[in-house]
Amino acid sequence: MDVRTLIFLVGVIGLSFYFLGRYRIVTQSAQAVQRPHSLLHYYGLYPFFLAIIPSCFIIAIMQVADGFVLSILIEQYLPADIRGGDEFNKTITLSRIENIASGVIFGSPEDWLIAAANKWLIWSERAQLTTTILAISSSILLGSYAYMKVNPGFRSRNAVEQIILVMMMFCSGVAILTTIGIIFSVIFESLRFFALVSPMEFLMGLTWNPQFEGAERAGSGQEGLATYGSVPLFAGTFLISAIALTVAVPVGLMAAIYLSEYASPRIRATVKPLMEILAGIPTVVYGFFAALTVAPLVRGAGESIGLTVASESALAAGLVMGIMIIPFVSSLSDDVINAVPQSLRDAALGLGSTRSEMTKQVVLPxxxxxxxxxxxxxxxxxxxxxxxxxxxxxxxxxxxxxxxxAVTTVTAQIVTILVGDQEFESAKTLSAFALALTLIVITLVLNLIALQIVKKYREQYD
Amino acid sequence: MTNTPDNAPKSAILSPQDAEARVRASMATRRNRETRFRMWGIAAIALSMCFLVTLFGTIMSKGIPGFFQYYVTLDVTLDRERLDPAGDLSDQSLFDGDARGLVRDALFSTLQVSGRSNRKAAGKLISLGSDERLRDYVRTHPEQLDSEQSLKFALDDDVDSFLRGFISRDTPESDRRINDKAIGFIDQLQEAGLISYEISDYLFFGSASRNAEMAGIKGAFIGSILTLAVCLSLAFPIGIASALYLEEFAPKNRLTEIIEININNLAAVPSVVFGILGLAIFINIFGLPRSIPLIGGMVLALMTLPTIIISSRAAIRAVPPSIRDGALGIGASKMQTTFHHVLPLALPGMLTGTIIGMAQALGETAPLLMIGMVAFIVDIPGSITDPGTVLPVQIFMWADFAERMFIQKTSSAIMVLLAFLVVMNSFAVWLRKKLERRW
Incomplete structure (x- = not known):
């Protein structure tokens, strides 16, 4: 049975238990002339939840696990040279078997491939059957268990609320699971990368050139053609960020000062949302604007005064990125400027300073x-x-x-390496994960420092 | 702020008259500084507004023409024998038929061309998709078989660029993408009044194509809707449940604190990292297929979750305690209080946060590139497990193509995307104004 019908079926079973439970409590309390402890629908919800929640978990786990188990089981049908060979060949062979099993056949596959594919089909059918049986039986068993418990003395509301509470806890755990997922997915691959390339080379090396990996693999005898020194990438990243900040910080800060110290409420109410539009524009639109409008403009302007400008100059990307982060700087600074107590301003103005003197010497510090x-x-x-x-x-x-x-950045390299078909297990693919790891560390540290500063600062005036 | 001139001895006490004189003397400079400072502020705002206007201006000036394209009207004889050899109007029969030849014959007879090389040049004028267009027409109008009909066909993208004036007649023939013969034919068609400039149906109803004149956003649009649907159905319930738990039920202990720090940090993780998460966990470990809206939606859900949780918590905190006390006082349980009273009152704020999160997800590109939604997919996805792409990724792919017409189509696609973002954001603002209660 495929997953959709299975989920539908489990849903139907759950709903019928809901009505059964409700019906049972109505008849029982009438017979026993006893008021039920909880509202009626809680007596339906309890069997309903028990019938569907564990089944849904079973279905989800089986969906994810069957691919795993199948590929381990099928391994014994592979010829010895592939089984003992490298991970790369094994993965390719497994996906070939999977293709044959689903009816996509290229050329004339070897006999053992077809045999393995047949086994694959049989086992995946078995796996589906197991899922179906497990899900349906757990649904019916747990549902009936809950149904049997329904009687006027049963504290159904407390039980249902306990289930809801556990589900809510689980939901708030998703955020932690995401973090763990990010850390694991990045750290494991990074460790494998650092087994191939020394961390010193990665952190200190001055050339980044992962392109010759293919030549090495083909056994050309030349080794170490690919170099993974990440310094140029970080230099490029910081160059572009620096250009962006030289645009965004003065503009954003002055805009924030004007809006909070000078502008009338009406101007503020119109300009602020307009500036926030800049933050809402998708980055791909900025990218298009940078590549097609700003880059030729920068190049043209540079060449007209006799400078050689790369067609993909850091300046163009940095300028556009600066435009993008103006609203971040301005709205965050606006918040902190507004948080400065009015009494400080009044004191400064009362001593006879002008507004700009007040801003520069009291509010900004x-x-x-x-x-x-x-x-x-x-x-x-x-x-x-x-x-x-x-x-x-x-x-x-x-x-x-x-x-x-023209410079490149960490994120641009990650995308170029990981988009499209990747070579399995190659240092090139793994290097993207190492880059991501450093990227995460940098942004996280910056954020932690920023949040710490904000926290300290808040305490000052609260 | 007392402006003490440097040359004045610090200890000397100024007479009131002297002090007044000095302040007066410095007033002009101070006023100037004041005006200058103010001007800088205005300049900063004007500059950002100027950026905004330039950005929108550039996109619109290229995008609005992209909504239109040039068509040519041809009188085609819908010959039953040639179009539908099997006579049953099945896809196979129509495919075996000679729709292409019919369109070409119509073009040749209109232009009165003869000779191999002339025919070759003339044949390049119309889009490669013309035969499919004719087949579609026959499928919907089978009763018109064996009659002559005036039908509109798209012109090739080079011809389109020529008609828009991007290719000049004055450039030498070898440097143009369109030769003198073809220009002669175009003039002939224009004199006969057969070329028209109309709203492009390919843009809205076409799917991904390498031919600029046939490329459209329908597939990407549907992909975006499917992806957002997955994202919403995961992120909304999970986000609200965790916000409610953290605000109303969670004990104030270390674990809760860790979860809170965690959520704040997740909000700051670069989006491309979520793509790596999707690639490593959903695709490599769970073995789910690439390029499907299901994974795209899951990745985007994880990405928007912090936004939703943070804004939902703010909305819950804004519900006054008296509401909770009232409900608890008349005997509701904690859970009933939360779901019957707090949640409905906090819902407008939660919805606003969710819509803003969804708008973020709609415009997001980088994580979807990582999970392979960048593949060239012609079929329109029918479900969340069919390979597909999304609007921003489509824009990214089109931006890479060199044909002049793709620039316009990309800008048009951007305008559609921006229109959706504007609608979503204004809906969020409206919802907040309309439903949010002040206590």
Missing amino acids: AALPGIVASVLLAVSRAVGETMIVVMAAGLAANLSANPLD
């Missing part, structure tokens, strides 16, 4: 920690930004501080 935090958050945003650099920055890993050169 008071708000400085918060502003620093907002800049740090903007940095972490710029470092993690992907689409703009994928579309507008280059892929050549130049180690350069010249904003007119």
Whole structure:
């Protein structure tokens, strides 16, 4: 039985238990002339939940696990040379078997492949049958167990509420599971990468050139052609982020100051949402704008004054990224500037200072920690930004501080390496995970510092 | 702020008259500084508005023409024998038929061309999709077989660019993508009034195609809807349940604190990392297929979850304790209080946060590239387990193509995407204004 019918069936069983439970409590309380402990629908919900929740878990687990178990079981049907061979060949063979089993046949496969595919079919049918039996029987058994418990003295509401509470706890655990998933998926692959390439080379190396991996694999005898020094990538990332910040910080900060110190409420009410539109535009749109409008413009302007500008210059990507993060800087700074107590402003104005003197000498120093935090958050945003650099920055890993050169970034490399077909187990693929790990560490540290500053600062005026 | 000039001895006590004189003397500079500072503020805002206008202006100036394209009207004889050799109007029979030849014959007779090379040049004028268009027409109008009909066919993308003036007649023939013969034919068609500039039906109803004139966003659009549906159905219940748990039930202990820090950190993780999570866990470990909206939705759900949880918690916190006390006081259980009283009152705020999260998910590209939604998929996905792509990824792919017409189509696709974002965000704002109660 396929999954959809199975889920539907479990749902039907659950619903019937709901009505059965309700019916039972109505008849029983009439016979016993006893008021039930809980409201009637709780007596239906209890069997309903017990009938469907464990079954749904069983279905989900079996769905995920069967691929695993099948590939382990099928391994014994592979010829010895593939079974003992490298992971790469094994994966390819397994996916060939899977294709044959689902009816997609290229050319004329070997006999043992067809035999394995037949086994695969038989076992996957068995797996489905097991899932069906397990899910349906647990649904019926647990449902009937709950049904038997229904009587006027049974504290059904408490039981149902306990189930709901556990489910809610489970939901809030999803956030933790996500973090664990991120950490595991990145750390395991990174460790495998660092087994191939030394961490020192990765962190200190000055050339990034993963392209020659193929030559090495083909056994050309040349080794170590691919180099994984990540310094140029981080240099490029920080160059582009620095350009972005030189645009975003002055503009965003001045806008925030004007909006909170000078603007009338009406102007504030119109301008603030307009600026936030900039934050809501998808990054792919910024990337398109950078690649098609800003980059040629920068190139043209540079060449007209006699500079050589790469067509995918860091400047174009940085400028557009700067536009994108203006609203982050301005809305966060706006919040902290507004949090400065009015009494400080009144005192400064009362002593005869002008508004700009008050802002520069009283409000900004008071708000400085918060502003620093907002800049740090903007940095972490710029470092993690992907689409703009994928579309507008280059892929050549130049180690350069010249904003007119083409540089590449960590995120752009991750995307280029992992999009499309990957080579299994190659250092090139694994390097993307190591890059992601460093990226996560950097953004996380920036965020933690920023949040800590904000927290400290809040305590000052609360 | 007292402006003490540097040359004044610090200890000397100024007479009120002297002090006034000095303040007066400095007033001009101070006023100037004040005006300048103010001007900087206005300039910053003007600059950001200017960026906004330029961005929208560029996209619109390219995107609005992209909604249109050039068509040519041809009188086609719908010859039953040639179109439908088996006579049953089945897909196979129509495919075996010679729709392409019929369209070409109609074009040749209109242009009165003869000779191999002339025919070759003329044949390149119309889109490669013309035969499919004719087949579709016959499928919907079988009664018109064996009659002559005026039908519109799209022109090839190079011809389209020429008609828009992007390819100049003055460039030498060898440097143009369109030769002199073809230009002659185009002039002939234009003089006969057969070329029209109309709203592009391919853009809205076509699917991914390498031919610019036939490319459309329908597949990506449906992919986006499926992905968002998965994302919403996962992120909304999970987000609200965890927000309710954390605000109303969770004991204030270390574990809860860890969960809270965790959620705040997740909100700051770059989106591309969620793509890596999807690739490593959902595809490599769970063995789910690539490029399907189900995985896209799952990844986006994990990504938007922090946004939803944070805004939902704020909405729950805004519900006054008196509501809870009232419900508890008349005998409701904690769970009943939460679900019957707190949740309905907090729901508008939660919905606002969810819509904003969904708008974020709709525009997200990078994580979907990681899980393979970037593949070239012509079929329109019918369910969440069919391979598909989404609007932003489609935009990313089109932006890479060199044909002039793709730039316009990309801009049009961006306009559609932005229109959806605007609708979603204004709905969120409206919902907040309409339903949110102030206590």
